Amino acid sequence: xxxxxxxxxxxIGPIENYEDQLFGIRTAHEAYILLKDMxxxxxxxxxxxxxxxxxxxxxxxxxxxxxxxxxxxxxxAYDVVFYAGDCNSGSKTIAINLPNDEEVQLEKGSRRLQxxxxxxxxxxxxxxxxxxxxxxxxxxxYIRFDAFFSNTMFHExxxxxxxxxxxxxKGTVRESLAEQYSALEEGKADILxxxxxxxxxxxxxxxxxxxxxxxxxxxxxxxxxxxxxSSAHGKANLVRYNYFKEKGAFVxxxxxxxxxxxxxxxxxxxQLSNEILLIQGRGDYEGAKEMLKKYGVLTDELEQDLRLINxxxxxxxxxxxxxxxxxxx
Numbered sequence: 001x002x003x004x005x006x007x008x009x010x011x012i013g014p015i016e017n018y019e020d021q022l023f024g025i026r027t028a029h030e031a032y033i034l035l036k037d038m039x040x041x042x043x044x045x046x047x048x049x050x051x052x053x054x055x056x057x058x059x060x061x062x063x064x065x066x067x068x069x070x071x072x073x074x075x076x077a078y079d080v081v082f083y084a085g086d087c088n089s090g091s092k093t094i095a096i097n098l099p100n101d102e103e104v105q106l107e108k109g110s111r112r113l114q115x116x117x118x119x120x121x122x123x124x125x126x127x128x129x130x131x132x133x134x135x136x137x138x139x140x141x142y143i144r145f146d147a148f149f150s151n152t153m154f155h156e157x158x159x160x161x162x163x164x165x166x167x168x169x170k171g172t173v174r175e176s177l178a179e180q181y182s183a184l185e186e187g188k189a190d191i192l193x194x195x196x197x198x199x200x201x202x203x204x205x206x207x208x209x210x211x212x213x214x215x216x217x218x219x220x221x222x223x224x225x226x227x228x229x230s231s232a233h234g235k236a237n238l239v240r241y242n243y244f245k246e247k248g249a250f251v252x253x254x255x256x257x258x259x260x261x262x263x264x265x266x267x268x269x270x271q272l273s274n275e276i277l278l279i280q281g282r283g284d285y286e287g288a289k290e291m292l293k294k295y296g297v298l299t300d301e302l303e304q305d306l307r308l309i310n311x312x313x314x315x316x317x318x319x320x321x322x323x324x325x326x327x328x329x
Contacts, residue, residue, distance in 0.1 A: 001108040009034040016086055018232050024179040030085035040077035048075045055161050057199050059270045063167050064281035069160045074111040080118045082322050091227045091317050094119040097156040102164040102172050112156040121318045123148050129314045131219040136257045142215035151193055151217050158192035166283035176283030184288045187236035188276045195273050214265055226316045239295040243272050
């Protein structure tokens with residue numbers, strides 16, 4: 001975390017616990033080689049300084065946001081050179097928030113790495129084709145890479161916000177929620193990510209059209225649900241889809257395409273953010289389990305949408321061609 005001027009980032013170790021669905025403790029080995037885009041990183045890093053302000057603006061009572069995120073956090077953009085291990089099995093990572101250790105995060109902050117060439121590939125090959133199939137034609141203009149990038153970036157920022165230690169002495173949020181933690185934490189990061197984009201736009205710190213971010217966010221839900229309900233990311237997106245549907249954040253037209261109701265979606269973002277932050281802050285294992293059980297289900301209607309996407313030959317994910325030969329070495 002003290003290295004600031006390095007052009008190459010090398011990440012290696014047993015890092016993520018998504019594969020351990022028994023207790024959510026055991027981590028899987030992975031490695032990345034990444035090249036830092038200095039120009040993009042310079043533009044992004046200003047947002048790291050706003051973390052204390054963003055923490056205070058979270059839509060929850062003060063006791064659930066009393067911790068202060070580390071002031072040494074980095075926010076930067078990279079191009080992927082090489083993946084190995086867990087990050088290259090199944091869905092490919094497009095952004096990283098490390099370290100996961102709560103004590104280090106509170107003392108030092110975290111490093112949030114946006115992997116923009118991998119992100120661009122997923123946007124072009126997967127998200128745009130999905131949007132053409134499922135989003136109403138007059139809202140397809142709001143599907144934009146810049147919105148996808150900022151939604152993903154602030155997803156990673158959101159991992160560092162909220163609370164790491166429960167308010168009632170149950171230990172860390174990770175420990176108290178056990179195997180429910182990963183799906184709920186990914187859900188928190190997703191929903192708080194779009195909440196933060198909204199806050200920054202309203203503060204005048206981010207020059208975006210929020211309809212771009214909200215429409216791209218909805219299309220991204222269909223992309224990530226395809227990772228499967230056993231995946232933490234897939235489960236989190238199922239929760240969000242069904243919650244949005246319940247709150248009227250979108251409607252389907254006669255052709256089966258989705259139309260966003262901006263104001264209702266904005267309200268639903270605030271409400272879901274609040275509910276997840278409360279569950280985490282209280283270390284409410286049963287509450288987490290109930291939320292994931294109630295909303296983390298694949299409905300017949302949604303299954304039909306996914307079958308349509310599959311029938312169009314849209315890939316679930318990208319596949320890397322990598323190694324010394326591809327690099328001309």
